[in-house]
Amino acid sequence: MILTEKKIFILETNRTGYAFRATDGGVLQHLYYGCRLPRPEDYDSAPVILNQPGNALLDGDGVCREDLLQEAGTVGWGDLRAPLVDVTFPDGGRSCDFRFSHFERPEKAGPEGMPAAVGGETLKVVLKERTHDLYLELYYTVYEDTNVIGRWSRLINDGTETVWVNRLMSQQLDLPVGEYDLVTFRGAWAREMDMLRQKLSGELRWSSNAGVSSNRCNPFAMVCRRGSGEEHGDVWALNLLYSGDHLGTAQVNAYGSVRLTQGMGTLRWELLPGEKLDSPQAVMTFSAEGFNGVSCQMHPFVRRHIVRGYWQDRERPILVNSWEALYFKVSHRKVVSLARNAKNIGAELLVMDDGWFQGRSDDSHALGDWKADLKKLPDGLAALAREVNAQGVRFGLWVEPEMISQQSELFAAHPDWILGHRDQAIGRNQYVLDLTRPEVCQYICDSMTALLSSAEISYVKWDMNRILSDVFSPALPADRQGEVAHRYVLGLYRILDELTKAFPEVLFESCASGGNRFDLGMLCYMPQVWASDNTDAACRSHIQMGYSYGYPQSVLGCHVSDSPNHQTLRRSPLRSRFNVAALGLLGYEMDPGELSSDKIEEVREQVEFYKAHRRLLQFGQLHRCPAGDGECFTMVIAPDGSEAAGVHFVWENQPNPKSVPLYCRGLEGEKLYRITSRSTRPHIMDFGSLANYMSPIRIRSGSLVEKAADRLVKLPQDELELTASGTAFCHRGFYPIQPFGGTGFNGATRLMRDFDSRLYLWAEEKE
Ligand code: DGJ
Numbered sequence: 102m103i104l105t106e107k108k109i110f111i112l113e114t115n116r117t118g119y120a121f122r123a124t125d126g127g128v129l130q131h132l133y134y135g136c137r138l139p140r141p142e143d144y145d146s147a148p149v150i151l152n153q154p155g156n157a158l159l160d161g162d163g164v165c166r167e168d169l170l171q172e173a174g175t176v177g178w179g180d181l182r183a184p185l186v187d188v189t190f191p192d193g194g195r196s197c198d199f200r201f202s203h204f205e206r207p208e209k210a211g212p213e214g215m216p217a218a219v220g221g222e223t224l225k226v227v228l229k230e231r232t233h234d235l236y237l238e239l240y241y242t243v244y245e246d247t248n249v250i251g252r253w254s255r256l257i258n259d260g261t262e263t264v265w266v267n268r269l270m271s272q273q274l275d276l277p278v279g280e281y282d283l284v285t286f287r288g289a290w291a292r293e294m295d296m297l298r299q300k301l302s303g304e305l306r307w308s309s310n311a312g313v314s315s316n317r318c319n320p321f322a323m324v325c326r327r328g329s330g331e332e333h334g335d336v337w338a339l340n341l342l343y344s345g346d347h348l349g350t351a352q353v354n355a356y357g358s359v360r361l362t363q364g365m366g367t368l369r370w371e372l373l374p375g376e377k378l379d380s381p382q383a384v385m386t387f388s389a390e391g392f393n394g395v396s397c398q399m400h401p402f403v404r405r406h407i408v409r410g411y412w413q414d415r416e417r418p419i420l421v422n423s424w425e426a427l428y429f430k431v432s433h434r435k436v437v438s439l440a441r442n443a444k445n446i447g448a449e450l451l452v453m454d455d456g457w458f459q460g461r462s463d464d465s466h467a468l469g470d471w472k473a474d475l476k477k478l479p480d481g482l483a484a485l486a487r488e489v490n491a492q493g494v495r496f497g498l499w500v501e502p503e504m505i506s507q508q509s510e511l512f513a514a515h516p517d518w519i520l521g522h523r524d525q526a527i528g529r530n531q532y533v534l535d536l537t538r539p540e541v542c543q544y545i546c547d548s549m550t551a552l553l554s555s556a557e558i559s560y561v562k563w564d565m566n567r568i569l570s571d572v573f574s575p576a577l578p579a580d581r582q583g584e585v586a587h588r589y590v591l592g593l594y595r596i597l598d599e600l601t602k603a604f605p606e607v608l609f610e611s612c613a614s615g616g617n618r619f620d621l622g623m624l625c626y627m628p629q630v631w632a633s634d635n636t637d638a639a640c641r642s643h644i645q646m647g648y649s650y651g652y653p654q655s656v657l658g659c660h661v662s663d664s665p666n667h668q669t670l671r672r673s674p675l676r677s678r679f680n681v682a683a684l685g686l687l688g689y690e691m692d693p694g695e696l697s698s699d700k701i702e703e704v705r706e707q708v709e710f711y712k713a714h715r716r717l718l719q720f721g722q723l724h725r726c727p728a729g730d731g732e733c734f735t736m737v738i739a740p741d742g743s744e745a746a747g748v749h750f751v752w753e754n755q756p757n758p759k760s761v762p763l764y765c766r767g768l769e770g771e772k773l774y775r776i777t778s779r780s781t782r783p784h785i786m787d788f789g790s791l792a793n794y795m796s797p798i799r800i801r802s803g804s805l806v807e808k809a810a811d812r813l814v815k816l817p818q819d820e821l822e823l824t825a826s827g828t829a830f831c832h833r834g835f836y837p838i839q840p841f842g843g844t845g846f847n848g849a850t851r852l853m854r855d856f857d858s859r860l861y862l863w864a865e866e867k868e
Pocket residue numbers: 424454455499564566612613614615631633634
C-alpha cells in the first residue's frame with residue numbers, strides 16, 4: 102500500500118514500512134525503514150536538522166545536509182556522502198540540488214531496455230534541479246505480498262545543453278546512527294558466494310568491474326544490527342536487477358549515520374538535450390527476524406516477481422549434462438548412448454554441452470559459428486535431437502553466443518566485431534562480441550533463432566566464459582567510451598528479450614563459468630542458473646548455502662557428479678552428492694552408464710525419490726537450521742506446511758561422537774509430523790579391513806571376495822522414524838541415529854563417512 106499525504110510518502114508491505122517526506126524546501130528526507138508501524142503518524146517523527154555545530158554547511162533553507170537522512174543525495178550543498186546522482190554540467194560544475202516537484206501513481210513503470218520485477222504498486226516522485234532543466238524521477242514499487250520494495254531512477258535532460266552523468270544509482274538507503282555489520286558474498290570461479298561479515302565503519306563497498314555481476318562479489322548484500330544472526334535481529338537486504346558492473350557503497354558519516362547506495366558501476370554517459378537515462382531496478386527488504394527472515398521474503402519475491410513466463414511455477418526436468426561425462430569429446434554415438442543411459446536412470450532431459458559445433462575440439466575454436474560439426478555429428482543436429490528424443494528424453498543444447506573465437510569464420514568475416522582492441526588479455530582463447538553494436542546483437546538473434554528452429558531443442562544452456570577487460574568499442578567515439586559497459590548490458594538484454602519471447606517454452610539456463618553472472622537481471626529472462634562449476638558435494642553445500650541467503654533453490658542448477666570429483670579430486674558418498682543436489686534443480690554431470698550396477702540402482706532410486714518430492718524440493722521454502730561447526734542442516738517446507746525435507750551434511754566424521762540434537766525450522770507448531778530418514782545400504786567395502794572382525798573368512802580390500810561378500814551380505818540400514826509436533830521438532834529437536842565412530846556397527850548405528858549426509862522427510866500425520 103502507498104500512502105501519500107501532506108508531502109509524506111509511506112510505502113507499506115505486509116510486514117514492513119518505508120517512509121520519506123519532502124521538507125519545506127523540497128529536499129526528500131528519509132524518515133524510516135523497518136517493521137510496519139501501526140499508524141501513519143508513527144512514521145513522521147524524524148527531525149529536520151536545521152543546524153549542526155562546527156564547520157558543517159547549511160543550505161539556503163538552513164538545513165544541514167551533511168547528516169540529513171535523504172532519498173536522493175547529490176554532490177555539493179554540504180552532503181559529503183556517496184550520492185545517488187552525480188552529473189557534470191556544461192560549465193564543468195557538479196553541484197546539484199534536486200527539489201520536490203510533484204508525484205504520480207503510474208500503472209506500470211520499469212527502466213527502459215532493462216528488466217523489472219513484475220506486479221506491485223508504483224509511486225513516481227519527480228524532482229527538479231533548482232537552476233537547470235534537469236529532472237530526476239524516483240520510482241518506488243511495493244511488492245506487498247513478499248515485503249520487498251523496488252527502486253530505480255531516471256534522469257531527464259530537458260535543457261538545451263548536454264550534461265554528463267557520472268553516476269546514477271538505483272537505490273539509496275540512509276539509516277540512523279547505530280552499530281551495524283555489512284554482509285556480502287564474495288568468491289571466484291568454483292568458489293562462489295562465500296559470506297563475508299564486516300563491522301560497518303568508515304567506508305566499505307561491494308562491487309564488480311568484470312563487466313558481469315560476477316562471482317567476485319554478488320550484488321546481493323545485507324546490513325544488520327551488530328549481534329543479529331540467522332534468527333534474530335534487524336536486517337536490511339539489497340539487490341540489483343542488473344547483470345553488468347555494479348557498485349554498492351556503505352558509509353558511516355562523521356555523525357554516525359549510515360548511507361547505503363547501490364547501482365551500476367563506473368559510468369560516464371553523455372546526456373544530450375531531450376534524452377533520458379535510466380538506472381537498473383534495485384530491490385530491498387527488511388526483516389526483524391534475522392537472515393532467515395530476509396531469505397523467507399527474498400525467496401518468494403524471486404519466485405513470484407522475478408522469474409516469469411512458462412517455467413515460472415513449473416517443475417524443472419531432471420537432466421543429464423554431457424560436460425563432465427565427455428567434455429569436448431561429443432559425438433553422435435556418444436550423445437545417443439548418454440541419452441539412453443539418462444533414460445535408464447529416469448532422467449528427462451539430455452544436454453549436449455560444449456564441443457558440438459564446427460571445429461570445436463577444444464576451447465580454441467569456433468565460437469560464433471553456430472553450425473554442427475559434421476565430423477562429430479554426421480547426421481546433423483536435427484537428426485541427433487530426433488534420436489535423443491526417441492530414447493525418451495528431451496534434448497538440450499549448450500551455446501555461448503556473446504563470444505567469438507579468433508579461429509572462427511565469424512572472426513574472419515568481422516574482426517571489428519570484438520569488444521576492445523585486438524591486443525588484449527585473453528581468456529579461454531576468446532574475445533567478447535561488441536554488443537554495443539546493433540548489427541552484432543542482430544547477428545546473435547538471427548543465428549540463435551536459426552539454431553533453435555533447426556532442431557527439436559527444449560533447453561538451452563547459455564554460457565559466458567570470460568570477463569570483460571578492455572572495455573572499449575571502436576564503434577563509439579572516444580568521449581563516449583564510458584558508456585560501453587552499460588551499453589553491453591543493454592545489448593544483451595535486447596537479445597535475451599527477443600529470444601526468450603520467440604521461444605517461450607524453451608527452458609533457458611544461464612551460466613557464466615558457473616556463477617559468474619548470477620543475478621536478478623538474468624533471472625528475469627532465464628528461470629535458472631548453473632550455480633557453480635564446482636560439483637564437489639562438500640564445496641557445493643557451502644556455495645548453495647551462500648546463495649540461499651538471497652536466492653531460492655528453484656533457481657539453482659545442482660548436479661551429482663563422479664567421485665573422485667573433477668574439481669577437488671575428493672571422494673564422497675553417492676548418497677551425499679545426491680542429498681546436496683536434491684536441494685536444488687537436480688541433474689547428473691556424469692555418464693550413469695559408467696557406474697556399477699548397484700550404483701545405477703542407487704541413482705535410479707534417487708531420481709524416483711526426487712520425482713516423488715520434486716515440488717517440495719524445488720519450490721518449498723528453505724530454512725537454514727542451527728547446526729554445529731563443520732555441519733549444516735537445511736530444510737525446505739511445503740507452502741501449506743504439510744510436508745518438509747531436510748539435509749544434514751557433515752564435513753568430517755568423528756570417533757566416539759557426541760549426541761547432538763538437530764533443531765528444525767519452518768514446521769508448523771501445532772501440526773503432528775512423522776519423520777523418516779532416507780538412508781542407503783552400507784557396503785562391506787566401506788569398512789575396509791575392519792570387515793574381518795566379523796567375517797569368518799579373510800577379506801582383502803578390493804578383492805573379488807570383498808565384492809562377492811558385498812553382494813551377498815546385506816548390512817543393516819539405519820532408519821529413523823518418529824512422530825512429534827512441529828513445536829517439538831523445532832524446540833526440543835530430534836536426535837539423528839548415532840553415527841558409527843569406532844564403537845561397533847549395527848542397525849542402531851548410522852554409517853557416516855567424511856562428507857556424508859542424511860536426508861529426512863517430514864509428513865503431517867492427521868489424527
Ligand atoms: C563453463 C560451464 O560452467 C561448464 O558447465 C561448461 O558448460 C563449460 N563452460 C563448457 O565450455
